[in-house]
Structures are given as structure tokens and as C-alpha cells.
Amino acid sequence: MLRFFTLLAFSTVFSGGLLFAQQKDDLRNQYDEIRKELALLRTQFDSLRAFSQPGGGISDDGADALSERFEKRIRELENKIDAVSRSTTPIVFNPRTTIFVNVAARADNNAVFNAAEDAKIDNRPFMRTVELDFRGPVDPYAEAVLIMALEDEAGTGFAVDPEEAYGLIKRLPILETAPLGMKLKIGKFRAPLGVNNKLHMHDLPWTTRPLVISHYLGTEHGEFFESGFNPTGLDFDFFLPKVIPGATAEMNLDLLRAGELALSQGAENKQPAFLGHVNLSWDWNNEHLVFLGGSGYFERGDSPTSLVGFDLTYKWAPSERRESRSFVAGGEVFLGKRTSVDTTGSEVIAKPYGWFTYSQYQLSYWLYIGARYDWLQEPTDETLTTKSLSVYASYYTTEFLRFRLGFERRQSDIPTHNNLNTIHFEVNFVFGSHPTEPYWVNR
Numbered sequence: 001m002l003r004f005f006t007l008l009a010f011s012t013v014f015s016g017g018l019l020f021a022q023q024k025d026d027l028r029n030q031y032d033e034i035r036k037e038l039a040l041l042r043t044q045f046d047s048l049r050a051f052s053q054p055g056g057g058i059s060d061d062g063a064d065a066l067s068e069r070f071e072k073r074i075r076e077l078e079n080k081i082d083a084v085s086r087s088t089t090p091i092v093f094n095p096r097t098t099i100f101v102n103v104a105a106r107a108d109n110n111a112v113f114n115a116a117e118d119a120k121i122d123n124r125p126f127m128r129t130v131e132l133d134f135r136g137p138v139d140p141y142a143e144a145v146l147i148m149a150l151e152d153e154a155g156t157g158f159a160v161d162p163e164e165a166y167g168l169i170k171r172l173p174i175l176e177t178a179p180l181g182m183k184l185k186i187g188k189f190r191a192p193l194g195v196n197n198k199l200h201m202h203d204l205p206w207t208t209r210p211l212v213i214s215h216y217l218g219t220e221h222g223e224f225f226e227s228g229f230n231p232t233g234l235d236f237d238f239f240l241p242k243v244i245p246g247a248t249a250e251m252n253l254d255l256l257r258a259g260e261l262a263l264s265q266g267a268e269n270k271q272p273a274f275l276g277h278v279n280l281s282w283d284w285n286n287e288h289l290v291f292l293g294g295s296g297y298f299e300r301g302d303s304p305t306s307l308v309g310f311d312l313t314y315k316w317a318p319s320e321r322r323e324s325r326s327f328v329a330g331g332e333v334f335l336g337k338r339t340s341v342d343t344t345g346s347e348v349i350a351k352p353y354g355w356f357t358y359s360q361y362q363l364s365y366w367l368y369i370g371a372r373y374d375w376l377q378e379p380t381d382e383t384l385t386t387k388s389l390s391v392y393a394s395y396y397t398t399e400f401l402r403f404r405l406g407f408e409r410r411q412s413d414i415p416t417h418n419n420l421n422t423i424h425f426e427v428n429f430v431f432g433s434h435p436t437e438p439y440w441v442n443r
Contacts, residue, residue: 094136095134095135095136095144095146096134096135096136096432096433097132097133097134097432097433098132098133098430098431098432098433098434098435099130099131099132099133099430099431099432100129100130100131100133100200100202100428100429100430100435101127101129101130101428101429101430102127102128102129102130102131102201102202102426102427102428103125103126103127103128103426103427103428103429104125104126104128104207104224104424104425104426104427105124105125105126105424105425105426106121106122106123106124106125106126106224106422106423106424106425107122107123107422107423108122108123108420108421108422108423109419109420109421109422110122110416110419110420110421111416112416112420112422113222113416114154114155114156114221114222114225115154115219115220115221115222116154116221118156119154119155119156120155121154121155121222121224124155126152126155126224126225127152128151128152128201128224128225128226129149129150129151129152129201129202129225129226130149130150131147131148131149131150131163131200131201131202132146132147132148132149133145133146133147133432133435134146134147134148138167141169141170141171141172141173142167142168142169142170143167143168143170144166144167144168145164145165145166145167145168146162146164146165147162147163147164147165147200148160148161148162148163149161149162149163149226151221151225151226152221152225153220153221153225154221154222154224154225161226162188163190163200163226163230164187164188164189164190164230165187165188166185166186166187166188166189167185167186167187168183168184168185169183169184169186170183179238180238180239180240181238181239182236182237182238183236183237183238184234184235184236184237185234185235185237186234187232188230188231188232189230189231189235190228190229190230191229191230191231191235191254191256191275192235192237192252192254192275192277192295193217193229193275193277193295193297193307193309194213194277194293194295194309194311194332194334195291195293195311195313195330195332196209196210196213196228196311196332197213197217197228197229199438201226202402202428202430203438204438205328205358205360205368205370205392205394205438205440206358206370206372206390206392206404206406207392207404207406207424207426208223208224208390208408208424209223209227209228210332210356210372210374211223211354211356211374211376211386211388212332212333212334212354212355212356212374212376213227213228214227214228214262215262215354215376215378215379216261216262216263216307216334216336216352216354216376216379217229217261217262217263218260218261218262219262229260229261229262231256231257231260231261231273232256232257232260233254233255233256233257233272233273234254234255234256235252235253235254236252236253236254237250237251237252238250238251239251240278244280246282247280247281247282248280248281248282249278249279249280250278250279250281251276251277251278251279252275252276252277252278253275253276254274254275254276254277255272255273255274256272256273256274256275257271257272257273258270258271258272258273258299258300258301259273259299261273261297261299261305261307262379263305263307263336263338263352263379264299264303264305264338265303265338265340265379265380267299267301267302267303267305267340268301268302269299269300269301269302269303269304269305270299270300270301272299273297273298273299274297274298274299275295275296275297275298276295276296277293277294277295277296278293278294279291279292279293280292280293285319286319287316287317287318287319288314288315288316289313289314289315289316289317290312290313290314291311291312291313291314291330292311292312293310293311293312294308294309294310294311295307295308295309295310295311296308296309302341303338303339303340303341304338304339305336305337305338305339306336306337306338307334307335307336307337308334308335308336309332309333309334309335310332310333311330311331311332311333312330312331312332313328313329313330313439314327314328314329314330315327315328315439315440316328317442324362324364324365324442325361325362325363325442326361326362326440326442327359327360327361327362328359328360328370328439328440329357329358329359329360330357330358331355331356331357331358332355332356333353333354333355334353334354334355335351335353336350336351336352336353336379337349337350337351338350338379350379350382351382352376352377352378352379352382353376353377354374354375354376354377355374355375355376356372356373356374356375357372357373358370358371358372358373359371360440362442365443366395366396366397367393367394367395367396368393368394368395368396368440368441369391369392369393369394370391370392370394371389371390371391371392372389372390372392373387373388373389373390374386374387374388374389374390375387378413378414383413384412384413384414385412385413386410386411386412386413386414386417387410387411387412388408388409388410388411389408389409390406390407390408390409391406391407392404392405392406392407392424393405393406396441399430399434399435399437399441400429400430400431400435401427401428401429401430402426402427402428402430403426403427404424404425404426404427405423405424405425405426406423406424406425406426407421407422407423407424408420408421408422408424409421410422
């Protein structure tokens with residue numbers, strides 16, 4: 001019974017929100033079309049006035065009459081849009097809802113198992129995740145975000161996971177301002193540890209996470225499934241004063257629950273853990289974007305763990321969008337350190353590191369091709385290395401439908417991972433409220 005009422009409430013909110021959004025979008029489309037048509041007619045009228053012979057063309061009075069008629073229609077649509085907005089005001093307080101469905105299949109030349117080595121995952125399709133993204137204002141000072149994921153546990157079943165669930169305070173009630181543009185997240189979120197970790201699976205430019213992300217930051221079922229670091233804690237996000245000409249500087253300072261990073265291996269260290277991330281960005285002529293970042297994570301205790309990372313991203317996107325061309329390149333490197341005690345009571349210090357680099361080029365409005373190279377020392381034994389080279393093609397029809405085909409070649413000192421060739425096929429379906437497009441898309 002509880003499930004029934006929960007579904008009923010969800011469907012009511014969801015359908016009401018979609019109806020309102022659809023009504024408003026339809027009116028807005030009509031409004032935009034009339035605006036465009038009016039601009040075109042005005043251009044034609046100006047041409048006729050300039051070049052028509054005396055006695056021919058359209059008179060000034062006729063042109064003004066048509067123009068006035070279009071202006072009246074535009075005012076009517078503006079009033080109608082405003083009326084729809086007012087009549088559905090309560091819906092504004094309901095969350096904006098988007099649903100993401102990620103389906104992927106793989107074909108392998110060798111047997112492949114999940115992270116626990118208890119289930120085969122080669123040569124079969126998976127519905128990897130379904131994400132329900134709810135976002136909405138709480139009051140004038142804050143909004144809330146809830147992203148619930150139904151995740152495939154490597155073919156052994158599904159589990160519900162709160163991928164992100166946090167409140168976002170955008171300004172301080174006492175000061176009525178946000179000093180340095182500060183925003184405060186409270187709850188569970190994807191930590192600002194590099195760039196890739198902050199992305200959700202459906203927004204990745206590749207089918208799988210880089211190995212260094214899944215092995216050092218975290219994964220429960222292997223890198224073919226969801227990976228990354230999404231701890232519970234506090235995140236302070238603010239802008240730094242401009243110390244480098246032409247650069248925008250942003251900083252994150254986090255207090256997090258210790259022991260959740262994969263490199264920590266579940267150690268019962270002291271609370272809390274600390275994380276900092278600094279990002280510098282440059283923009284030239286609104287065509288060339290460069291992002292340079294540095295991250296540091298540390299937790300104290302009997303098995304202190306630290307992780308330092310650096311990231312670099314470059315994007316070229318012509319300001320003239322009709323060219324439908326863009327180029328993105330970048331990479332991240334992570335250097336870890338973990339201290340533990342062996343069975344003899346001796347202190348053991350491991351210092352593994354890993355990195356990845358990638359590039360992608362947009363061939364047309366819909367098609368993107370790219371390649372990625374991964375290299376890392378295994379966190380459990382830094383004498384073992386794994387590397388992979390992958391190529392892929394993404395067909396991005398709209399922000400609501402995306403296809404991808406890729407090939408990966410892996411070599412490793414771990415026998416079961418060595419000489420593994422894999423073909424990936426991926427589809428992302430998105431429906432509901434308009435989602436933000438991924439950073440690698442140029443539209």
C-alpha cells in the first residue's frame with residue numbers, strides 16, 4: 001500500500017510537471033517562431049522600400065499594419081505564457097524531474113568477471129543504471145538535489161543507491177549575500193576530486209570510467225559499471241580573487257566521512273577526511289577554453305591515506321556554431337600514498353600512481369570520435385601495472401538520445417586482465433526536464 005501511494009504521488013507530480021513544461025515550451029516555441037517571422041518580414045519590407053519602383057512593392061502603411069498585427073499576436077502569447085505560469089505556481093515548488101536510462105553491451109575475446117570475481121560479465125548486455133534526478137528550490141536561500149540510481153550489480157541483481165542527495169545553500173540568510181559566490185553542499189555528492197569524478201555515467205564521453213578513477217576512487221562491481229567517489233559531508237565552493245590575469249579561480253574545501261575512498265580500503269581512520277580542489281580557467285575569444293586543476297585528499301588514523309591529483313582540459317569550439325566542429329583533449333594523474341601494518345607489525349607504505357589522457361574531435365553536428373589511454377599501478381600491489389587503449393564514436397542525436405560504439409585493448413600484469421579485447425555498445429535515453437548537455441558537446 002505504501003508503495004502504491006508513493007508511486008501515485010510521484011506520477012501526479014511528474015505528470016503535472018511535464019504538462020506544465022510542455023504547455024510552456026509549446027507557447028515559447030510559438031512565440032519564438034513569430035518573432036523570427038516578424039524579423040524576416042521587416043527585412044523584406046525594408047528591401048522593398050529601398051529597391052521597389054514608384055507605385056510598386058508594399059506601402060509603408062501596409063507594412064506597418066502587418067507589423068502591428070504580429071506585435072499584437074506576440075503580446076497575446078506573452079500574456080498566455082504568464083497566465084500559465086501563474087495558474088501552475090504550486091508546481092514550481094515540486095522538483096524538476098529528469099530520468100536517465102543507460103544500456104550497454106559488451107563483446108569480449110576472454111572471460112571477464114566482476115570486481116568480486118563471482119559473476120561473469122563478458123559477452124552480454126546490461127541495463128547499467130536508471131537515474132531519477134530531482135531538483136527544486138527549498139526557499140529563497142537554498143535548493144535540494146536528489147539523484148536516485150537503480151544500479152546493475154554486475155548482472156547479479158539491482159540495488160537502489162542515492163547517487164547524490166544534498167541541500168545547496170546559495171546565499172546566507174543573515175547577510176542576504178553569497179561572499180565570493182560561495183555555495184555550500186550538505187549531504188552526499190560526487191566529490192570535486194579531479195574532473196571526471198564529478199560526471200555521471202550518462203554524461204561521460206566514453207562507455208567506461210578511466211581505470212585510475214575506478215581503482216583509486218572507488219567501484220563496487222568493476223569499471224564497466226558505475227564508479228567514482230561520492231562521499232557524505234560538506235562542500236564549500238567559492239571563487240578566489242583574481243591573482244592571474246585573464247584567469248578565473250575557483251576553490252572547493254570539503255569535510256568528508258573517512259574510509260569511503262577506494263584507496264583507503266575501508267580503513268577505520270579518524271573523522272573527518274579533508275579534500276581541497278583548485279580550478280583555474282581561461283577563455284580566449286569564446287572559442288578556446290582551458291581548465292587546469294589540482295586536488296588533494298587526506299585522512300588521518302592508523303592507516304593514513306592521501307591522494308594528490310592534477311587535471312587539464314582543453315576545448316576548442318568555434319563561436320560560429322554552424323561549422324559543427326569542436327575538439328576536446330585532456331587528462332588526469334593521481335598519486336596515492338597509504339600506510340598500513342602487516343601481520344608482523346611492520347609499517348608498509350604503498351605509493352601507487354596512475355593517469356589517463358584522451359582527445360575527441362567532432363566530425364559533424366551529430367558525430368564525435370575519440371581515443372583514450374589509461375595507465376596505472378594497481379593500488380593493492382604497485383608492482384602490477386595495467387594499461388589500456390580505447391577508441392570510440394559517439395552519435396549524439398539530441399540531449400535526449402545518445403549512441404556510442406567503442407573498442408578497448410587492455411594489457412596487464414594481472415593474467416585475467418591481460419590481452420583483453422572488448423567491443424562496447426551504449427545507448428542513453430533521457431526524458432523529463434531538459435538536462436544540461438555534457439561539456440564535450442558542441443551545439
